[in-house]
Amino acid sequence: MVVSAHPEASRVGLEIMRKGGNAFDATVATQFALAVVFPVAGNIGGGGFTVYRSADGETGTLDYRETAPATAFATMYQDSAANVIEGLSTNGHLAVGIPGTVDGMVKLHQKLGVLPWAEVVQPAIDLARNGVVLTQKEADGLNSTRQAFIEINKHTPYLTQKQKWQAGDTIFHKDLALTLERIRDKGREGFYAGKTAELLVLEMQQGNGMITKEDLANYSSVWRKPLEGSYKGYKVISMAPPSSGGIALLQLLTMVEPHNLSNYKWQSAEAIQLITEAERRVYADRATYLGDPDFVKIPVQALLDKTYLKERLSTFSMDKATPSSEMKAGKLPFTESDQTTHFSIIDPAGNAVSTTTTLNGAYGSKVLVNGAGFLLNNEMDDFSVKPGVPNMFGLVGGEANAIAPGKRMLSSMTPTILEKDGKLFMVVGTPGGSTIITSVFQAILNVVEHNMTMQQAVGAPRFHHQWLPDVIQHEPNAISPAVRSVLESKGYKLEQRKPYGRVDAIRVLPNGKLEAGADPRGDDAAAGF
Incomplete structure (x- = not known):
């Protein structure tokens, strides 16, 4: 089964498995197909993370997050008075980090794929x-x-035309092909050298961007050890830094576990309070x-310490909200070392892949590489462009996430796999900027605590709190008027927003059959055999 943001990409991944390819071949094929059919977030000009669990239980992760160019520096988006220059880190050539997607797909295929490389790339070429x-x-x-x-491009991108695009129009991606x-x-x-690299560097030069041929040549994705934890007998396998997703998800699950959420009704005032207060504390830790x-020492073990997390939540009372102004990052017990897209894949042998990949904002930096047909990310905005100043998703960062040459920017992407009793149970993830972590968290709770099907779990309306701003953001129908009154009486601020996230997930049922959850908020689709 493949569940992705677009029916054509899901079909491509499935066809690769029908031909005898495994989940890793299907990952490469789906990734490249999304670059064609889903340009808002699918990409070869961005980066991402893959978490996998092979049929024999081996787990691993691949980090192909973008990096800062060699000439990048901490204050590059500030003026002479140290004020952040609006738009500089989000739109245009200076917002672009060195793309990692192609290097990541090559490494993944070399290590774990079985079909020839050309065979897994070809379907995307055909689509283009x-x-x-x-x-x-x-x-x-x-x-x-x-x-x-x-406005942003020096040429007229083929993604524009004089008349408006209509549903049913066909768009041809000739240069991308x-x-x-x-x-x-x-x-x-084929990407980091030769013609493609020349076109990319020329695009950078014409738009005063930073990426050079040397930057492209020096880029390398990294195999990392997955973060693993547990929740009520489920083993949780997720992404380690530079993603904040795995740590934050495990912190959230550990904090709420003792409170037995299944005793509360779904989206009751008590459940929303408990989850909100846990999220508030976790996002404060994230910022600090x-x-x-590879650049800063991250106290992973300390952040996941059960005693520390219990103490973090001990200051919370069901009687009232804890204002974020009173909530700083926790004092650790010890120290040691929005638009995005996600897809989940399980192959006939039982190999499972959870992949989240991104350009950051919708269509990234909006820069289309002239003659090469692909969009570039605006991932530099995921750094702390100035410590304490929020990024495009309202997330505040500190010195640990300051810009430096060759450094990977912090991410919220949370590709995750769950096991139960030593067997594969769930593959899950989502786009959504700062809301990724809480959407994955709630999708897992919806299944494990509230006995929803996978489809019900991803379709259920969601809410979100990220420390700053101090507000519970929620989708329409996520919080009933009665529950809203209770929460407001305790000092919580609530704000309705448009639906967010596109959770795409697969659950393995007790009989071995696969149950898909394709998020109804998008054109997401499941395909299986």
């Missing part, structure tokens, strides 16, 4: 060349971004302690 029929959501996205595409062919024929060199582990 033959054209993709736009969904209503994709047409709307391209139309609403048209002006930004025109040629770029994908170079990747098919030359692997890593987390960054790139």
Whole structure:
């Protein structure tokens, strides 16, 4: 089974497995297909994380997060008075980190794939060349971004046209097809060297960006040890830093575990309070302690220490909200070492892959590499462009996540796999910027604590708190008027927002069958056999 943000990408991944490919081959094929059919977040000009569990229980993670260019520096988005220059880290050429996706897919395939490389890249080339029929959501996205595409690029991007895109229109990605062919024929060199690299560097030079040929040549994705924890007998396998997702998810699960959430009704005042107070404390820790582990010492063990987490939540009372102004990061007991897309895959042998990949904002920096047909990320905004100043998702960061050459920016991506009794149980993840962690957390709780099906769990309305701003953000229908009154009487501020996140997940049922959850908030689709 494949569950992804687009029916065509799910189909591609499934067909690869029908041909005898495994989950890792299907991951590569789905990733490249998403770069074609889902340009708002699917990419070759961004980066991401993959968490896997092989059929024999071996686990691992691959970090192909973008890095800062060699000439990047801590104050590059500030003026002479140390004020942050609005838009500089989110739009245009200076917002771009060195892309990691292609290097990541090459490494993943080399280690774990079984089909020939060319065979897993070809379906994306076919989609690019033959054209993709736009969904209503994709047409709307391209139309609403048209002006930004025109203003930011020095050429007229093919993603724009004079008349508005309509659902049912076919869009042809001719230059992208040629770029994908170079990747098919030359692997890593097809992107980080030769013609593609020349076009990318030329694009940077014309728009005063920083990325050089040397930056591209020096980029390398990293195999990392997964973070593993437990929740009520379930083993939880997630992504380590530079993702904050795994640590935050395990902190949240550990904090709420003693409180037996199943005693509370779903989205009751008590359940929302408990989850909100845990989230408030976890996001405060995130802002202070987390960054790139190759640059800063991250106290992983201390942050996950059960005594520490119990103490963190001991200051919470059901009687009233804890104001975020009173909530700083915890004092550790010891020290030691929005638009994104997610897909989940399980193959016939039982190999499982959870992959979250991103350009950061919708369509990334809006920079389209002239002649190469792909969009570049605006991932530099995920650094603390100035400690204490929020990024585009309202997340506040500290010195641990300051900009430095070659450094990976902190992420909220939370690709996760669960086991029960030593067997595969769930593959889950989502896009959504700062809301990723809480969406994955709630999807897991919906199944484990509230006995929802996988589809019900991903479709259920969600709420979110991230320390600052001090407000419970929630989707329509997530919180009933009666519960809202109770929460407001205790000092909580609530704010309705548009639906967010696209949780795509698979659960293994006791009889071995697979149950999909494809998020109804997008064009997400499951495909299986």
